[in-house]
Amino acid sequence: MSLLLAGLTVLVIGDSHLTAPDFLITSLHDDLMKQGAKVYTYGACGTPSGAWMKSIQPPCGSAFRLDNGPLRVRAGEAGFTKPLPELVKLHHPDLIVVVNGDTMAGYKNAAMPKPWIRDEVRTLTNGIKASGASCVWVGPAWGSEGGKYGKNFVRVKEMSEYLAEIVSPCIYVNSLKMSKPGEWATIPGDGQHFESEGYQAWGSAITNEIVSSDILQKIKH
């Protein structure tokens, strides 16, 4: 239990890493709850950051989990997301945790689409600023090279360094420091999504980072 996190309401939003059982929607959500926070997690598979400012139908489904309730996974039209302003009205978060990076890195593109990424990130950070909540942005983890998304260590490092520069006012959480390249096993042929052990380790490391971050000192209880 963290004295700083206990009693706070945390809203976690992000991409596919939050959309399946045994992913971060389980490990990170559980870990934050163990620290005494009230936690609401929403995942929208395959979506860039800006998509969180409107209601969209994610290309590969969505999921949510409301505090100690069960995981709900949605596909097709049922998968339509709630935009951030609506989620803020519903849950009144003290802290918003964004888990997003892989869906924007352009792993198969020769050049990283920096202007597009910046626009997507800015769209969401402007919405977060308007909400008045504090914010932490969790960048991509190493994964494995190859796989169907073309994930590679050079680009994920470039993406992480870039996100660190553009996610302000969110505090950036560098997931690359949490493991060695390839250390957390990914689903065979995937390269981007981890086996459950990897998500356990990632969720735990993110929680440790949040608990130790200066941001919690600034949030009024």
Added chain:
Amino acid sequence: MRNIAHRFAGIFSVFIFMSGSAVAAEPQLYETGPSEESSYVRFVNATDSAVAVISSKGSAKVELSTKSEGRASRFFPVKAGSKLSATVQSDGRKISVDVVGKPWEYITVVALPGSASTVKTMLVREIPDDFNAMRSSLALFNLDAKCNTAVMLGGAKSSTILEGVKPFSVQRRLVNPVKLTVNIVCGGESKGAGVDFSQLEAGERYSVFLLPLKNTRQAFFVRDSN
């Protein structure tokens, strides 16, 4: 204005709906970037008269005035590699312009006085790499053919912020988001054109344009937006 972007190219990703069980541990394949690569085009009026930019099909129009705040358009997204065709008109004179951008390139199309019968255009291209939410990006566009090297000086000590900017080229750098007034001078000259940004904002991008108007060098700035 927005129509132009739609007509010239769409940049937004297309989400492909895929049905099936999302309960599977492995998500179905999705894109990890935009559905297509873009470039960005804007228009700047460096003449003494109002300028109109009309799309090749005549259905979209951008009007640029002679006031500082109305001289530059926003950046319009255009699919990289696709040709944007338009006509630039001013005082009954006109010229066609075709622009093709590389992925993530920002192109500024400058309308210049030209001759009695035609307007002239010049293109200034940049692929910026300095996006930053904690600092401000300042660019100097030298639109004066007679200014061989433009320099931006600023701050309490009149420090050099940007230098050696050749005619119809641009240089850009990050600065801290402070209150700032700058002076744009041409190499070796003492008199310059002043620009007062007031308070720079973190994460914002600014372009300063140096141009000759009625035989006087003038400078103005805009916030870059798209």
